[in-house]
Each structure stands twice: as C-alpha cells, then as structure tokens.
Amino acid sequence: MARIVQKFGGTSVADIARIRHVAGVVKRAVDAGDEVAVVVSAMAGQTNQLAAWAREISPLFDAREYDTVVASGEQVTAGLLAIALQDLGVNARSWLAWQLPFRTDEMHSRARIEGIETAAIEARFADGQVAVVPGFQGVGPDHRVTTLGRGGSDTSAVALAAALRADRCDIFTDVDGVYTTDPRIVPRARKLARVSFEEMLEMASQGAKVLQTRSVALAMRHRVRLQVLSSFEDRPGTLVVDEDEIVEQHVVSGVAYSPDEAKITLVSVPDRPGIAALIVGSLADAAINVDMIVQNVSEDGTTTDMTFTVGRSELERAVDVLTGVRDELAFRELRSDANVAKVSVVGLGMRSQHGVAKTMFRALADRGINIQVISTSEIKISVLIDSEYTELAVRALHTAFGLDTEDDGENKGSSET
Ligand code: ADP
Ligand code: ASP
Ligand code: MG
Numbered sequence: 001m002a003r004i005v006q007k008f009g010g011t012s013v014a015d016i017a018r019i020r021h022v023a024g025v026v027k028r029a030v031d032a033g034d035e036v037a038v039v040v041s042a043m044a045g046q047t048n049q050l051a052a053w054a055r056e057i058s059p060l061f062d063a064r065e066y067d068t069v070v071a072s073g074e075q076v077t078a079g080l081l082a083i084a085l086q087d088l089g090v091n092a093r094s095w096l097a098w099q100l101p102f103r104t105d106e107m108h109s110r111a112r113i114e115g116i117e118t119a120a121i122e123a124r125f126a127d128g129q130v131a132v133v134p135g136f137q138g139v140g141p142d143h144r145v146t147t148l149g150r151g152g153s154d155t156s157a158v159a160l161a162a163a164l165r166a167d168r169c170d171i172f173t174d175v176d177g178v179y180t181t182d183p184r185i186v187p188r189a190r191k192l193a194r195v196s197f198e199e200m201l202e203m204a205s206q207g208a209k210v211l212q213t214r215s216v217a218l219a220m221r222h223r224v225r226l227q228v229l230s231s232f233e234d235r236p237g238t239l240v241v242d243e244d245e246i247v248e249q250h251v252v253s254g255v256a257y258s259p260d261e262a263k264i265t266l267v268s269v270p271d272r273p274g275i276a277a278l279i280v281g282s283l284a285d286a287a288i289n290v291d292m293i294v295q296n297v298s299e300d301g302t303t304t305d306m307t308f309t310v311g312r313s314e315l316e317r318a319v320d321v322l323t324g325v326r327d328e329l330a331f332r333e334l335r336s337d338a339n340v341a342k343v344s345v346v347g348l349g350m351r352s353q354h355g356v357a358k359t360m361f362r363a364l365a366d367r368g369i370n371i372q373v374i375s376t377s378e379i380k381i382s383v384l385i386d387s388e389y390t391e392l393a394v395r396a397l398h399t400a401f402g403l404d405t406e407d408d409g410e411n412k413g414s415s416e417t
Pocket of ligand 2: 009010041042047048073135136149150151152153154
C-alpha cells in the first residue's frame, strides 16, 4: 500500500467522458489498496475563459475578485470528479481550499503556499475515502480565495504530497512524460525516462510548461518523488530525480522556449553607478521581474544603452514605471518590442564541457537567426530572438545537440488541445 497524490491537468478533465476516464484511473489505484488524494485542474480552456471575462469587464480588475472568478474552474472539476468516483462505487469527497484549509499568503493571482491542513483528509484515508482537491486555489490570511499563478495546480499537487508525506506525486497530463523539448513542435523530441530536478527546474523556468517551475522547486526541497505521465495511456512516464540517479549524462538534455517575452531598450542613459539598480529597483517595486540584461557603452563613453527583458504581459506596466522615473534615469529614448522569444538549452553536462555556446550560436547563425540578447547560468544558455524564428531555432538546436530520435513522433500525446 502506498500513499499517492494524483494530479490531472486541464485536457485530462476537459469533458465529462474524460472525467469518467480519470475516475477509472483513480479507481485502479484505490483498488490496488493505495491511499489516494487527487488534485484537479479546471477543464481545458476554462481558466482562459474566466480570466477573459474578468478582463472584459475591466482590464484593471481587482486581483481579489479575479481570484474569486478564476478559482471557480477547479471547484467544478473537483465536484464532478467526486461524483464520477462515487458513480463507480468509490468513496470520494471534494475539499475546497478554504475547507481544508490550504493556506497561502495574500499575493492574489500569484499566491505562495504557507501550509496545508491535512488532518481531515488523513482521517478519511482510514475509511478508504479518496480526497478530491481543486488545484490552483488557496485561502489567504484574510480568508479570501487566492490562486497560485497559471499552471499552479502542479504546485498544489506537490505541496499536498509534501504535506501528506506521500510516497509519490503523479502528474497526469496530455503527453506521456518530459521530452527533450516540447513534442508538439518537435516531432523528433525524445522522452526522458529520468530527468534531474536541477534540469527540470531550469527547463520549466525557461518555458517548458509541462510542470510549473514552483512545483519542481517544491518537490526538490521536500524530496517528493515526482512523476509525469499520460492520463490517456497506461505506460511509464518520466521520473524527476536527484542528479546522481541519472545514468546517461548528456551535455545538453533539453531545449526550452518561452514565447511570452518582451524587450525594452533604454537608449543613452548615463554610464554611472546606480543606474542599473534604479531601473531594476523601480521595476521590482512594481513586482515586475527583469530577466535578461545587456549593457553597451556608447561611443563617447559617457552614456550606455540598457536592454533587458520582462514578461510580455508586464510590458505595458514596465513602460509606465520607467516613464515615471524618466527624469532620474535621463534616457534619450525608450524602445519596446513584444515580438521576441527566448530559446534555451539546458544540461548538467555544461558544468564540465565547453563549446556549448559555440555549437548553439553556430546552429542559429546557419539558419540566419540573429541573437539579440544572451544570458547564461551554470547549466543553461538562453538567447533572445525574433519570435518569428522560435520553432526553427528550437528544431535547429535540438538537432545540433544530437537530441533527435529516429521516431517520427507518432504516439506522443494523444489529445487535441
Ligand atoms: P496540463 O493541462 O496537464 O497541466 P500543460 O499544457 O500545462 O498540461 O503541460 C503539458 C504540455 O507541456 C504538453 O502538451 C506540451 O506541449 C508542453 N511541453 C512543453 N515542453 C515540454 C517538454 N519538454 N516535455 C513535455 N511536454 C512539454
Ligand atoms: N487552471 C489553471 C490554469 O489554467 C491552473 C492549472 O491548470 O494548473 O492555469
Ligand atoms: Mg499545466
């Protein structure tokens, strides 16, 4: 007997037939004698629809009310799955975030988890009851509903697994594991039997949305045994494991891309101490994260051009913030570009192997793709390019680092999203 948390994403609960199918998957674990807690996402497309309705009424919506609206998608699927389980004769009960409670801080729309009360769930495990918990939602210090940021159900599942000291957290999705890159854009992507926490963390934070970044960080910290697998086919998925459990080490294990980037250039700011701090500081005060940064000293040596990236959805606010401190920054011009994408190669082997940047830049140059900004970490190199070339760049890098399979990509994901 094991204690497991199973999480089902939006496509896995997209309609009633799929919810019934998921109930069957849960029942199999229950019949095997496992204690099961289930975390569900909203039906595919539902969160987008709910968010669009909030924006339609007012683009400057109140974040508290936004959370009230978008958290509702998961309430629906949690209740429906509990009904589907009961219909199969499984003892099941849904638990909304406030009922447990599943506590977060007060940062609406991107709240952080502070603690989960599992006593009610654990008491009912003893009676063989399955708990169905809506992902993505929490309850803040003021008892208001919060949400964890897009893709947050993965994080709900891992946090619940940690709180329950579960033996395993299974993330069921519409692909059968973690691939060397998004299998939907590279049919020759290869499924990884295992991926290290470090690489998965980097791939997720560089755009591989198969797992929300925070879920990976949480699993790493709490040593949750994490698995990604298909909800449609019963076959082994990908295990996220410690580095020393990886047998076959590649220099580059994966290629990730993020289309949600925007670039800002401040032309001709004074070249003196404190300028970068002021730029990044004023954006940070507005909760806007700056990612890639380059600085070029101008010809006369007294001014510099600063180029950096922010999330595309934050571009307008970032421009507003910087315009507000224009007098202090004394830039000549502010240029912004939302037609950019970030493409990254990730691999633990980069720590010891040289030449990755050379291979990467050569592969892009051979396709005529211009690199606008570069950033690196110990196990990753990212480049910012024109978004038009995103797929071409991802494919080129996948081939250049020897990640292509002979397989033509049949049988990877079985759903239409
Ligand atoms: P869910 O609704 O189940 O949470 P998501 O859409 O959030 O599913 O994540 C699954 C999707 O992640 C896949 O359909 C795939 O297109 C995408 N993806 C991006 N990068 C990868 C990768 N390296 N491996 C697998 N899937 C990836
Ligand atoms: N339903 C939420 C979203 O679409 C959370 C999730 O699916 O993980 O972002
Ligand atoms: Mg997801």
